Amino acid sequence: MTTAAVRARGITKTFGDVVALGGVDLDVPTGTVHGLIGPNGAGKTTLLGLLLGLATADTGHLEVLGAPVSRALGVPDGVAGFVDGPGLYPGLTARQNLAALVSLRGDSARSPDDVDDALHEVGLTDVADDRLRGFSLGMRQRLGLAAALLAAPRLLVLDEPANGLDPAGTRHVHRVLTRLAAAGTAVVMSSHRMDDLAALCHDVTILHLGQVVFTGAPRDLAAASDERDVRVVTTDTAAARRIAADVPGLRTGHDAVPAAVPLDPDALVVHGTATAVDELVARLVGAGVAVRELGPFVPPLEAAFLALTGDADAPTQTATLLRAGADHEEPVR
Numbered sequence: 001m002t003t004a005a006v007r008a009r010g011i012t013k014t015f016g017d018v019v020a021l022g023g024v025d026l027d028v029p030t031g032t033v034h035g036l037i038g039p040n041g042a043g044k045t046t047l048l049g050l051l052l053g054l055a056t057a058d059t060g061h062l063e064v065l066g067a068p069v070s071r072a073l074g075v076p077d078g079v080a081g082f083v084d085g086p087g088l089y090p091g092l093t094a095r096q097n098l099a100a101l102v103s104l105r106g107d108s109a110r111s112p113d114d115v116d117d118a119l120h121e122v123g124l125t126d127v128a129d130d131r132l133r134g135f136s137l138g139m140r141q142r143l144g145l146a147a148a149l150l151a152a153p154r155l156l157v158l159d160e161p162a163n164g165l166d167p168a169g170t171r172h173v174h175r176v177l178t179r180l181a182a183a184g185t186a187v188v189m190s191s192h193r194m195d196d197l198a199a200l201c202h203d204v205t206i207l208h209l210g211q212v213v214f215t216g217a218p219r220d221l222a223a224a225s226d227e228r229d230v231r232v233v234t235t236d237t238a239a240a241r242r243i244a245a246d247v248p249g250l251r252t253g254h255d256a257v258p259a260a261v262p263l264d265p266d267a268l269v270v271h272g273t274a275t276a277v278d279e280l281v282a283r284l285v286g287a288g289v290a291v292r293e294l295g296p297f298v299p300p301l302e303a304a305f306l307a308l309t310g311d312a313d314a315p316t317q318t319a320t321l322l323r324a325g326a327d328h329e330e331p332v333r
């Protein structure tokens, strides 16, 4: 039977006039990975900070690992993680950083072998003796995760751990988080990377202006949105574009996706309900235009997110990823 690692009810937190959290409920069972998504300023970091004991809620009830979180600040027992980047020492090497953290925690059960194992898990063995000062953002994120691993947490809280990760780094982090969850640790992480969240998370919560607008499995989120962006490749793009323009409720080209997204001249991008897309396919076939490919232009999770947060006209993550090097880890200097 799973038990709750986090149970939050009606959590509020304000900063002056700003309502960072306006009555948030959150349930995270042990052994699951829970993703927090939301536009900038939605309240993700504030919520993660409460779980880490960096601040307390104004009102509401918060239980972490079965114990009510008291007014006293401090990381609750069994919890590890970071918000706003891991706190590490730039002048020390990766190995020295972890050894220093173990010693600061007074954790006599941890040996130098445990430090090496943690470095290995996050893929930093080769740079274990390099100073942190020369590390890229992605490498620092991975070292922060290694530091959290050494605390053997039952709840791991990570603010945008995928920031700056290259594909190899992403694989390491996914593997570590999946292994932890399989061993019973609950993970709560924020991310702007929908692909990561869809691949990793058992559940996601979408925050918008301090309110929960969705919580549940990513596949349910994708299903919750009826509108979609679809890329259609046909034998006659020009004819297909004319036909699509006449389908009620269907938008095409840059009416369908933001102007920042480059359009493939050999494909048509349409936006509308499944029914409208069905109608397009029927009309294309009726006009003798064969459909060679038809698939989602924006990943379903991202499309649902944009629809639910009312930000459907913002540049999509797809657009961001299309910008050369946008998400790649910088080399070590």
Ligand SMILES: Nc1ncnc2c1ncn2[C@@H]1O[C@H](COP(=O)(O)OP(=O)(O)OP(=O)(O)O)[C@@H](O)[C@H]1O
Residues within 6 Å of the ligand: 015, 018, 019, 020, 038, 039, 040, 041, 042, 043, 044, 045, 046, 047
């Ligand atoms: N210490 C603070 N003092 C004043 N305002 C704050 C403070 N911390 C957060 N806020 C405000 O609370 C709101 C929520 O911020 P928060 O950092 O939790 O959002 P977020 O979802 O993590 O955003 P991002 O994706 O940009 O990291 C924002 O309007 C922010 O400006």
